[in-house]
Amino acid sequence: MMSAQQLEQIEQLQATLSKMQVTLNAIAEAVVWVDENQGVQWCNASFELLVNQPDSTILDSRLNNLLPLARAGQPLAPQFYPDVLLHQGEYKTTEYEFGEGDRSLMLQISGSCTGEAPGKSAVLVIREITQAKDDITLTQSTQASLPESEEQLRTLINATPDIISFKDGEGRWLESNPATLELLELQGVDYRGKTDAELAEFSHFYRDALLGCHITDEEAWQKGSVHRQEEIIPRPDGTVSVVDMIKVPLFYPDGRRKGLVILGRDISDKKRVEEALQASEARLNTILSRTLAAIERARVYANRDWQYEYISPSSVAIWGYCAEEIMGDNNRIPSRIYPEDWAVMSQRCFDAVFAERPFNYEYRYNHPDGSLHWISVTVTSVRDEVADCWIATAISTDISDKKRVEAALSESEAKFRTIVENANAVLAITNVEGILSYVSPNVTNLTGWTPAELEGQSFAPYIHPDDLPKCLEVINRHLAGELAVEFQYRVRHKDGSWRWQICNSSVSRDANGQLLFITVTRDITDHKLAEEALKASEARLNTILNSTLAVIYCMRAYANRELNYEYCSAGSLELWGYSPEQLIADKNSLLSRIVPEDLETTLQQGFNTIYAEGTGQVEYRYNHPDGNLRWISSDLTSVRDEATDSWFVTVISMDITDRKLAEEALKVSEARLNTILNSALAAIYRVRVYANREWNYEYCSAGSVQLWGYSPEQLIADKNSFLWRIAHEDLETTLQQGFNAIFTEGTCEREYRYNHPDGTLRWISFNLSSVRDEATDSWIATIISTDITERKRKDYSATFPGISSTKT
Structure with missing residues (x-):
């Protein structure tokens, strides 16, 4: 029969275990026990939330089936999972990637083993570290129970970096993890059973802090x-730590009074970030007022209403209204957007x-200046x-100049393409x-x-x-x-030479539904240099010129020219091919891709601006990971x-x-156009014709x-x-x-007179061919039309010398 003292000790032990169980369900980290057979024996509520x-369904499941991990984008093999390595005695705290569905997280997993074989268990503590310096999230759950093992609980508590300690009702220390002892310089001290005042004698630096602990302890008891509350704790190195301290009586x-549970987390980094953000807000407003980029932040609700929270000063340059005017009337900007643009843009x-x-x-906007x-x-x-809303952040830039250059380039290329396509075009049909x-x-x-x-x-034997x-x-x-592809290749001429061709290939189907490739090919041997200059422009028109990239990032620079990123907006992935996390982790990932001859000049100009606490702009070429060479412009300011x-x-x-390439391509294109603009005009079109002469x-x-004064869309x-x-x-x-000709699947050549919308009378010649489409009970006719007005005038003048052809 146990003595009263033994019963009291057991009761205290049970109370301690109960406190530890409550604590484990209160911490934000996910905790899981895995046996030697790789089966999960226990987990806390945070782990259930993590694996959803x-x-x-978790118990006895393998950790690698519950938690798909990866390193550097590669799935982690089962033999390299943390629980397996812990059992082998080869594991240390490691960061992993975790993706499931729409979620993509970074996890830091630490742990240790407890017990002896065959009952040996691996205890893992999993912390979500995707967004550094997040507020502490305390998750309390009573859905699961912890094994009745004091040794395993202590192992778990020792594995967490947060402060965890327990005191009895008289203020005597019962349990404490290494993080607490390290913080207060009590390593090696037999702390159990001692009060704060008694422990103060063992820690010279933290003596006063320990002596003052009873004040906040008593506040918790009274409450x-x-x-x-947040407590400021001085450190021996002269810095201070801000600790989010929780005390549960x-x-x-x-x-x-039975006992006091004490939990603490160092939130110094979070505090420093908050202070830095507040300090930089004024500087950011100054920067944004000097660039044609406006930043807005608004709360958006499910009913499609929104409420502005912030608009940068650049709004005046972009939209012609100051922030106060826009925030005072949600309809002020939408009312000036082209209705057809607003209808599409708002929905999407x-x-x-x-x-x-x-x-x-991209949308059109009627500026107040007209x-x-x-x-x-x-x-x-x-x-x-x-x-119950969404926080939306928008970056708006004025791309009017880009659009004007793009339109000029598009018009120039359209003229050039029309002339070249129809001067020496070959139409062909190829099967799969x-x-x-x-x-x-x-x-x-x-x-x-x-x-x-x-x-x-x-076709293969004729291709280079x-x-x-x-x-x-x-x-x-x-x-x-x-559906449509444009490409260039060399074809073998009958005389043995190689000729450069440009081909526009599209997809069609025959009467049996079989795929056919319709190609229009032109000889570009004499224009290869010109076409090479335009090729990059045409390939990027729909993917680059139609989007404006803008990235805002903050970094800290030192006198030795060291740089550390502190913040980078999400646009970095599109602009440089690296996520904000990748850039912050490795600043050289970006610098290594700047064209070498631009790098030193860019850095020198940048550091000169930084050290002068001024503003500046640099432009450089950048080898994007997608294989493209891009031009980047950066505006920077420093304090x-x-x-x-x-x-x-x-x-x-x-x-x-887009601007650099467009300007360069436009110059090359316009130079070439001067030599061929006097060539004949032609248009290629395809029509579907039915037996009732509808088409x-x-x-x-x-x-x-x-040719006719109408765009393809109008026709x-x-x-x-x-x-x-x-x-x-x-x-x-x-x-x-x-x-x-169409109904007989034949060919036809015809000339006719045409009253052009510009008021002139023109002669048009067309060549027609057709093929029957049994599947749709129709005919597909392909027609090439050419302006022959000049030829007709010359023929008339030769027939009737001295009489003006304009009288015809």
Whole structure:
């Protein structure tokens, strides 16, 4: 029979274990026990939340099945999981990547082993470290129970870096983890059973702090519930730590004091970040007022209403209104956006905000000064569950200059493409095996081969060996769903020489539903240099020129030219190919990709600006991880921080590749155009014709604007827009001959007079061919039309010398 003293000791032990169990469910870290067979034997509520499974499905499951981990983007093999390495005695605290569904987290896993074989267990403590300096999250749950093992509980407590200690009702220390003893310099001291005052004699530096602990202890006892406050703790190195201290009093049923649970977490980094952010806010406003980039932050609600929280001073330059005017009227900016742009943008933007995914859009804006501006906006959002809303951040930039350059380049390229496409174009039809079923007659002029020599043959033997893989890849891209591809290759001329070709390939189907590749090929041997200059521009037009990248990042610079990133916006992934976390972890990942001849100049200009506490701008070339060379412009400003003997630098970087390439390509294109602008104009179009003589455009090249005065979109929307401009005496004959050729699947050549919208009378020649489409009970007609007005005038002048052809 146990003595009263033994019973009291057991009761105290049980009370201690109970406190530890409460503590383990109160901490934010996930905790899990894994046996030697890799089966989970116990976990706390935080682990259940992490793997999003209940306790009933977790127990006895393997950790690698519950928690898919990765290192450097590569899945972690089962034999390298923390629990396996712990059992082998080869593990140390490590960071892992964890992704499941839409979640992507960084986890820090520490642990130790307890017990002896065969009952040996691995105890893992898992901390989510994705967003550094987060507020402490205390998760209390009573859904699971801890094993009745004091040794395992103590092992777990010893593994956490937070302060954990227990005192009895008289203030005597019962348990404490190494983190607490290390903080108070009590390592090696037999602390159990001693009061704060007694322990103060063992710690010279923290003597006063220990002597003052009873004050906050008593506040917790008096409050009778959880007592939380921030405590300032000086450190021997002259710094101070800010600790978020939680004290939980426990009482016997009769009201007597039973024990005190003490939890603490160092939040010094969080405090420093908050202070740094407050200090930088004024500097950021100064920077933003000097650049054409406005930043907005708003709370967005499920009913699609929103409330601005912040608008940068640059709003005046972007929209013509100050922040107060915009925040006072939510409709002030939308009312000046083109209605058709606002209808699309608002719908897509709200959808993106609610889905918490990035959103980019360009829209037209009627500026209060009467001018039309193009604005590019990038929006990101995060859910605020407490306020039941989304916090959206938008960066808006004025891209009007870029749009003007883009429009000029587009017009120049359209003219150039129209002339080149129709001067020496070859139309061909190829099946998925690469067999040519049709080649237009002009192939003889380009390659020396006749259609009869090529039809029924594979195209492969005629392609340069170095270019054949590229051509085969185009077929694979079409089979994968890509509808249109433009590429260049060399083809063998009948005389043995190699000729450069540019090919526009699209997808169609025959009457049996089999895939066909329709290609329009032009000889570009004489224009290769010009085309090489335009190739990069055309490849990037839809992916680069239509988006404006802007990244804001903050870093700390030192006199020895060392740099440390402290913040970087999410746009870094698009601009440089690295996430903010990657840049902060390794600053050289960006510097190593700057073109070497630009690097030293860029750094020198940057450091000169930083050390002068001024503002400056640098432009440099950057080898993006996606293989492209980009031009980057960075505006930076710095402020001296005497406290840390450093400079605080804020930088806004934007992608100016589109402008650089567009300007360069435009110059090259315009130089080439001067030599060919006097060539004939032509347009290629494809129509679907039915037996009742109804027909619809399916495609029309951009040359329609010059030829008929209507864009492809206008012709496709209204086919009669140009028919009524054909001379009445030519219209019926032209249509009759055209339909006859179409219905007989033949060819037709015809000339007609056309009253152009610019007031001139023009002669148009067209060549028509057709093929029957049994699947849709129709005919597909392909037509090449050319302006022959100048030729007609010359013929007339030769026939009737001295009489002006304008009288015809």
